[in-house]
Amino acid sequence: MAKRIGMEVSIAASEAVKLADVDLIAAYPITPQTHIVEHLAEVVADGELDAAFVPVESEHSAMSCCIGSSAAGARTFTASSSQGLALMHEMLFIAPAMRLPIVMVVANRALSGPISIWNDHSDIMAEQDIAWIQTFAENGQEVFDLVLHAFRVAEDSKVLLPMIVNMDGFTLSHVIEPIEILDKAEVDKYLPPYKPKVRLDPRKPVSMGLVGVPEIYTEAKKATNEALINSKKVVVKAWKEFGDLFGRYYNPVESYKTEGAEVILITMGSISETAMTAIDKMREKGLPVGLVRFRLWKPFPATEFKKAIAGAQTLAVVDRALSPGGACGPVAEEIKAALYAERGRPKVFNFIAGLGGRDVTVENFEEIVSRAFTYAKKRPKQLYEMIGVREI
């Protein structure tokens, strides 16, 4: 087993892409994703990775190029953030509709405006309906592991859908962490070469990405959505196999000290590690609190989530994006919809925190939990609230 080395998480992400032996990378640099593609450009230029690196003129072109590459049967990677991801928006829907297993790392960053290069989840939450499989990493090792997992899942013949690995911008992308980099032989055991079921080939011509007239559009949408929902089985299986090979096990929904918890905090991404510290502190004080985190975001793991929160009376859902004018944040919305039909469902309170790079501290989590305990007794007037906002 390889030893852990200190490495910037963005570099670890690109090392995973290198080990996956991708055929094509098309990307446009944007903070805080830049180091990932910079490093990949270097390893391609240095001959360490035999791949085409296409320095496109925009993210729209990056995703267009990835779609063409993947349609030709090449293992394809890109990365983006914030405005870049937004510029890709139009093309993002095409990849799953054409069943192309492109893998993308999104270094999550706030959307403008005001202009912000800092971390939150507003970029990815604006892309909820693109039909890509989406996971969230909490630390550097997970980023490395989840990138390999993404290729494995996306290219599985039962899945064939594109996949995003979300990692928090700066908080993860720019920090140096001890990371175990697997060696090539180990990765090869886990990740077989991509065998496309159908691809662009002049010797065997096919047409892809055609018009869907009203008589067929609904059926086409249903087919892609079913594939997305069913991908969960492969997501879980590929994590199990990863764990069996390398000793690190992952689940769609992760629980921390939820036994006997009256209030359960719900988080996603790197703030989960701070949340665990907060839970430890509160548990020491005797508060019955626990933590549940989403590692798989799409397809939404409703069954696993309901199991994880079973027994809790109150949920304190932390969203890192605002849904302006809406009922609550996007994560809380999904949770409320999933729980609505459940008998004896818990009360759900929603807290918006960590927007545009604002730190979410242990004290913030303590405050959130304390409010959740209060609200459980006396229902608040508001549907959600923003943590740490100056009310003056």
Place this chain on the structure above:
Amino acid sequence: MAKIDAIMGWKELDLGCVIRQPGSSRAFKTGDWRSQRPVVDRDKCIKCGLCWVYCPDLSMVPAEEGYYKVNLDYCKGCGICAKECPKDAITMVLEED
């Protein structure tokens, strides 16, 4: 696609709606949104072929003895052929008539 009549269920669709049979768009009849159709009066027609040249959908096709006839599988009823015919040999008639 096996069936082109758009009566396929979602389970029957090929992966990503790919079409493996080149030239299959011919089997996709696109003339069904037409509200009018051109009728050629052969007594007036001088076989100049301008209707064939101008039809944007290749729906005016050479017929026997040098005449032209309309292919209603694809004709959209736009009326360009009738407008361009130098002999006013083409009349547009309502589909329901």
